[in-house]
Amino acid sequence: MLQIEIDGKAVEVEHGSTIIEAADKLGIPIPRFCYHKKLSVAANCRMCLVQVEKFAKPLPACATPVSDGMKIFTRSEAAVDAQKSVMEFLLINHPLDCPICDQGGECELQDIAVGYGASKTRYTEEKRVVLNKNIGPLVATDMTRCIQCTRCVRFLKEVGGMMELGLINRGEHAEITAYVDKSVDSELSGNIIDLCPVGALTSKPFRYTARPWELARRPTISAHDALGSQLEMHVKNNRVLRTIPREKESINECWISDRDRFAYEGLNSDERLTVPMIRRGDQWVETDWQSALEFASSRIKDAVAREGGNALGVLVSPNSTMEEGFLAKKIARELGCGNVDHRLRRSDFRLDGHFQGTPWMGCNIPDVQDMDRVLIIGSNLRNEHPLLTHRLRQAVRLNAAEISVVNALEDDPLMRVAFKNTCSPDDTINFLLQLLKAMSGLQRLSLCLPPTLNGLLEDVVVSNNAQAMAESLAGHGKDYDLVNPRSAVFLGNMAQQHPRYSEMYSLAEAISALCGATFGVLSEAANRVGLDLARVLPSSGALNARTMLEQPRSAYLLVNVEPEVDCHNAQLVNQALAAAGCVVAMTAYKSSALREADVLLPVTPYTESSGTFMSMEGRVQSFTAVAKPLGEARPGWKVLRVLGNLLGLSGFEYDSSEQVKNEIFGGEKPSRVVWNRLNNNLRELTEVNAKVRTESLQRVGEVPLYESDAIVRRAPSLQKMAAKKPVVAAMNAKLLAQLGLQDGELVKVSQGNGSVRLAAKCDDRVADYCVRVPICAQTAALGDLYGEIQVERAA
Amino acid sequence: MANEVCFRTLDLPNPASLETYRSIGGYETLKRIVTEKVPATEIINQVKISGLRGRGGAGFPTGLKWSFMPRYYDGEKYLVCNSDEGEPGTFKDRDIIRYNPHQVIEGMAIAAYTMGVRTGYNYIHGEIWAEYQIFERALEEARAAGFLGENLFGTNFSFNLFAHHGYGAYICGEETALIESIEGKKGQPRFKPPFPASYGVFGKPTNVNNTESYASIPYIMQHGGQAFQDLGVPNSGGTKIFSVSGHVEKPGNFEIGMGTPFPDLLALAGGVWKGRKLKAVIPGGSSTAVVPADMMMQCTMDYDSISKVGKSSLGAGSVIVMDESTDMVKALSRLSYFYYEESCGQCTPCREGTGWLWRVVRRIAEGKGRPEDLELLTDVSNNISGRTICALGDAAATPVISFIKHFRPEFEYYIEHGRSMLAA
C-alpha cells in the first residue's frame, strides 16, 4: 500500500493504481472522457489533467501511476486551469446544438462543460464538419460531434474482440469510421452508445423518440440469455423506448449484449396479442377473458375427465418466469398430470432421474475470467452467451488462458483458440472418449475411472489433437496450481440440444473430474435453471418435452411457446398440436406458429409482470413490471391462478407473485435453497455408446442470435441485423463438391416428411458431413435440430 | 577541423561503400569489442565520458539512456535507429546514410552488443527513398561480410538489422510514434511512462537513438570517450552536424566541434545570401524558438549557449537562417500550418489547438487580424504546451510564442494595416 494525498486527504492506495482510480475510490471527481475503467488507457482527451507536487506540468490522472508520498491536487488553480483549457479545445469544433442532440441531457461533455466551460467562445474560425457514417441498424452516428476519445474503437477491439471501428486520417481530420461502407456487426455493439461521452453514437431505434427527462427509468432483468444481466428500461407513455445496462460487476459489469439492448422493440410489436381469442372453425374470434378462460378450463377439464390426467401435456417456455412455470406445473399435478416440461429444444432425456440436483454453470460468472484453461463443448459461443464470451475473451487476452473447443461449427469466437476439434455431432462422442482416455493416461492425474467407462475406453485410439487438448486442460507441463485449479469444462446450448446429450454430459463430467476442473452447463434461455429448480419437469415416468409430442396428447397447455421455432422438432410439434382436441396457448403474441391452438390467452411479456428468473450461475432475481399490461393482456401467473380456480383446484389463492415465489422456495431464503439444489453430478454413469459412426448427412440446427425467443424475433432492428445473414443450407466445400452443388445454388433440404428450399452456401466452418440449417420460421417444415438430413439440387 | 566523426568518408571516393568504410578502419572497433568481449559497463562508461547527447533533438545523454535498458531480461529486446528526420530545417541524417551508412550500422551493432540486443530496425524517413535503398544495400554488404547476422566473428553475439521505411508523417520522429509505426500502426505517440526501455517495439525493451548518435559510437569506441568529448566543449561533447538552410549562400551540412561560434558556422555556409543582413535564426529545427540576429551572433553552437544566450535550444542542430527580407508573419504561418498538418490528432490540445493557431496566424497574414489575436495566440500556445502526450504540442507552441515575442511589432503592423511592414 502507498500513502498519498489527494486534495489534502491522506489515503492509502494499492500499488499500481493510477491517480484516477485512487480518486474514484475516494469519490473525488476528476473530469474525463477517454478514460473508462474497463478499457485500456489512451490518455488522449487530456481532460483529467491534475496538478502533482514536484511536477512542473499537469499530469493525466488516468495514466499516471501513484507513487508513495504523492501529493495530488485536482481542484487547484493549476489543475482547473488545465482542465478548463482542455474543455475549451474540445468545444471549439464541437457543434453547440445540444437542444437538438439526442444525447442532450445525458451528455458527459455537456455536464462537464457546465462546470469548466467558458460562457463565451474565443474561437471564431470555421468549425470542422465530419461526413456522417452509416454503421448499421443499431447505432446512429453524428460524427461531427465526435471528440475522438476512441472509447468506441477500444471497446470493439478489446471487449468485442474485433477491430471494427478505427480512427482514420490524422490531426484535426482524424475521424472514427468503420472500413469503407462496412457496418459494425459485433453482438455487443450497442455498448458504444453508452460509452460515447457525446452524441456522436446514439441508439438508432431510440432516436428522436423521447428526451431523457421524459423517461421513467425502471430496473429489470434480461430475458434473452441465462446470464441474468441487469437492465434498466426507459418508459414513456407506458412504452419501453430504451434499454441500458445497470452496472453489476459480478454479472454484466457495465455491458449488455445487443440482444438485451434492442429486444425491447419486440415489446411494442404490432403482433402483440391484446385480447383473448377463440377459434371458431377457421376463424379467430375476439372474446372476453371470462369466456376465454371458461372455454379453456372446460376443454381441459373435459379431456382430463375423459382420459385422466395423462390426456394433458404442458409445455413451458424456458423464458417463462419461475412463477409461471411453477403454477403451470401445479395445475398439471393437481389434475393428475405429470407431463410437464420446459426443455423444449432438447431431444435426449436419458439422464432424467440421474441428476443429483439442478444442473448449472458450476461456478460464478466472474470466475470465468480468471480461468486459465477451458474446454467448451457444443457451443456457438457468441450467439449463445455474448457477454460470457467476452469474459472468456478477457481470460485469453489478459491471462493468456488456453481455450479448447469441440463443436460441429467453427465460428470465430474472436479470441485465440488454443485447440479445437470440429466434427459432426456424432463424432463428438468419439472425440470426447479420446479426450477422456488421454486425460486418464496423464500420469499426474492417476485417478481411477469408473469401471463402466474403463472398459469402453480400451479400444479408443487417442488422436494427437485429443492428446494435446487433454494436456492443455490438465495443465500438463505448466506451472499451474493443482490445488486450486482454474480450469473448466462447459457444455453449451448445442450440446444440450444434441441427440446424444447424455453421453456428452457423462463424458464431460468424467473429463472434468479427472483434471479437477469446474464442470458446468451454460444454459439456454433466461430461466432454464429456475424452471428446473422449480421442478417444472415431468414427474417420474411421465412424458417429457419430446415424448409428449411423439405420443400426442388430447390437450396441450402452452405457456409462452411458439411451437415450431421453440421446439426441437417443428414437424413433430405441429403434428401433435394439429391432432390434439384442445390447445390452450398463453401467449404475448399473435403467432402463425399457434395456428393449431384453440384459444389464445393474452399474457404479458415479462416486462409487464412481476416474476423471478434464475440465472445459470444460480442467482435468483425477482423483478417488477416496468410497464402496465398492454390492452387486456394479463401477467401469466395471474392467468394461471384464475385458470386453477376455474378448474376447481385448490391452492390457487395467490394475491401476488411473491406468494408464489415463497411457495416455490418453501418459505426459505432462495439462496439457501439454491445452494442445496444446484448440483451437476450424476448419481451414476449412464450408458455411453462408443464408436458412433453415421455416414449420413447430419443437420446442425443452430438457433441464430436473433431467433432465440419470441420477443427478440419481433424486434425490427435486430431482425435487420439478422437479415444480413440470410437463411441458407451451409456446408463445407468438400461436402458441396461431393453433392455436386455450386455455392449459392438452390437446394431442397428434407427431413422426415418435410422439406424447404434454401440456397446452398459454402461455409468451411461447418464440420464434415454436416449441413448447417438454422431454426427459424423459414425452416419450420423440417424436423430435428440434430438428425439426418437430405440435401439435393432443387428441381 | 571538420567532418571528423560521422562524415569521415565524405571526401573519399564512393563514400557509402563497405570498401571505403573499411579503408578507414571501419568495423574494426566492433570486431575488437565483440571478440575481446569488452564489458558492457566499460562501453557505457566510455559513451558517458564522451559527453555524447542524443542528436535527435532532446539532447539526452546517450550513455545514461543505454544504462536504462534492462540487462538481465530473457526475451527479445530491440534497438531502433531514428532516421525519420522530418523536422523542418533538419537534413543531416540523410547525408549520414547517403555517405556513411556503415558507420551507422557499426554504431548500432556496438550498441546492440552493449545492450544485449539481437534485432534492430532503422526507421528511415519516407521521402528519402534513395537513401533507404543505399541503406538496404549497405545492410546487404554488411551481412555478406559477416558484420551482421548470427554468431558474429565466431562468437555467440548475433545482431540482425533491418530498414523500415516511413511514409510521410513527421510525428513518427517521436520515438514512441516511431515504435508504433514499426509495429504497423498509425504513428501515434504512446503515453510515457512506460518508456521504450521497458515497453518498446512489440512491447519489448527497446533503445531508440538518432542516426547521428549511433554514428558517433564507432569513433568514441575507437578513440575513447575523452577524445570525443575533447572535440567539443563541456556539457556538449564531440562534434555535431549542423544543417544550415534558408538564406545563406552555401546551404548544407557542416560537422564541426560543439562550441563553435555561430558567426563561424555562418561563414562556413557562405554567409547570408545576396549580401543581405541577418534578421533571425531558428537554431535547432522548426520547433525551437526563433532567435533574433544580434542574440544569435553572440551564441556558440552548443547546448548551453543556445539555451542561455539564445533562449532557445540546439535541438537537432538545424540552423534556419532568415535575412532581413523575411516576413515573419508569413514564416510563422507556414510553420503553424506544418504542425497543424502533422499533429497525429490523438490528444485534444494538439489536435484542436494547432488548427486554431494556424487559422489565426493565417488570418493575420491575410490582413484580417484583430487586436486581441496576439494575446489569444500566446494564450492558446500556453494551453497546448505541456499538456499533450508528446512534445509535438510544445513544438507547435514554441514558434508562435517566440515569433510574437521577438517580432511583435511586425505582427501588430499586420493587424493594424492589413499588410506587412516590410512592404512599407
Added chain:
Amino acid sequence: MLSQDSTAQIDKELAKYPADQRRAAVMSALRIVQAEQGWLSKEAIADVANYLGIPEIAALEVATFYNMYELEPVGKYKLTVCTNISCLLRDSQEIVEHLESCLGVHCGETTADGKFTLREGECMGACGGAPLLHINNTDMHEFLTPEKIDALLAGLK
C-alpha cells in the same frame, strides 16, 4: 487481388519482423501495392489487410495516416513540392507558381490528360537542397529553378 510480384515483395518485408507480427509489414505492403497500381483503392487496402491477416480498418488507418499513400487515383507523375520553411525561404512559392502555370492545374489537382498531379508537401528532410520536389515519392530534385523545372517536365514522358 495482389499480384504475385507484390506478394513476393511483401514476403521479403515480412521477413524483417517476427512471424507473429505480420502487421508490421503493412506500411511497406501498402507502398508496394501503390507502386504497382498507382494508388490505393479500397479493394487494394482490403487485399493487403487480408494478406497480412489484420482487420481492414487497421490497414485503412495506416493508409490514411501517412501522407505518401494515395487514396484517390493520381497522375502518372506525382510532383510534390516542399513548401516548408527552408524551401519557403528559398522561393518555393515561385516553383509552385511556375509548375501551376506550366501544367495548368493548382496544387492538389491532376492534369486533364492524367499525366501530372501537383502537390504541396511537408519537409522532406533535404532542406539544404531547397527548393526541391519529389516525383512519385522516390526521385528528389533539388536546387530547383524555373528553367530546371522546364527541363524536368520535358523529360517526363
